[in-house]
Amino acid sequence: MAGGGADSASSGGRTVGLLCGAGLLPLRVAASLRSRGFRVVAIAIKGEADAAVESVADEVHWTGLAKLGQWIRLFKSAGADAVLMCGAVRKQRMFGSKAAMLPDWRTVRLWFGRTRTKEDHAILGAVADEFAREGMPVGSVRDYCPELLIPRGCVGRRRPTERQWRDIRFGWPIAKQVAALQIGQCIVVKEQAVVAVEGIDGTDATLERGGALAGGGAVAVKVPKESHDERFDIPCIGPETVEVLMRSGVGALAVQAGGTILLDADAVR
DSSP: OTTOOHHHHTOOSOEEEEEEOBSSHHHHHHHHHHHTTOEEEEEEETTTSOGGGGGTSSEEEEEOSSOHHHHHHHHHHTTOSEEEEESBOOHHHHTSOTGGGOOOHHHHHIIIIIOSSOSHHHHHHHHHHHHHHTTOOBOOHHHHOGGGBOOSSOOSSSOOOHHHHHHHHHHHHHHHHHHHTTSOSEEEEETTEEEEEOOTTOHHHHHHHHHHHHTSOEEEEEOOOTTOOTTTOOOEEOHHHHHHHHHHTEEEEEEOTTSSEEOSHHHHO
């Protein structure tokens, strides 16, 4: 695997660069890596990453969003030989003023010269290619932190009702098609009708919107697309997801076993 397979991911003593967006995922990945003996150098994106990353990484650098050249220089100077990209970045920021982000020259060249489309996979794949060109291939959280993957079965104490199962079975292939089109990973369903589809607003906003439209009694399905790039496209759920589900009145969430990251499993249960 580019970026280190199962064998290299289990060997300690190396330095891994962690590019950190928002949420718990970068924190849990950093802790997992350090427990395996890796030295973790984090680049935390201002306005996105959690300040708690300072307590779980060996070295932290705060930068802007569009600073690819600076990211490469920082990781190289820290001796990183692999990179993991973790956490969310609000997509709305990418479609605002590019000048307001003050992109460095390497980011400008990538954005205008090396991304044929502005889909997530195109942008993140181009960023990964740039790291690889500098001898720091991008790896997968799935390979480095396999214990974070969700197992088969019901995670919580309650099992879905038969009506919820019908909606899940109805929604699953539709969610797969939506993901394949790179629209989003999540849909909300009630009585075998799709009431919300994830767009640029993200999963949490989709759950809120779908719950409000359904007026209670809905379910959600969140899946990766087939043949997705596991370096940066693994769905992730955790305690914050459960809070949104409860607040929005969405009664069940179905995800793909072995293909979804589960954060803080005890809190979710």
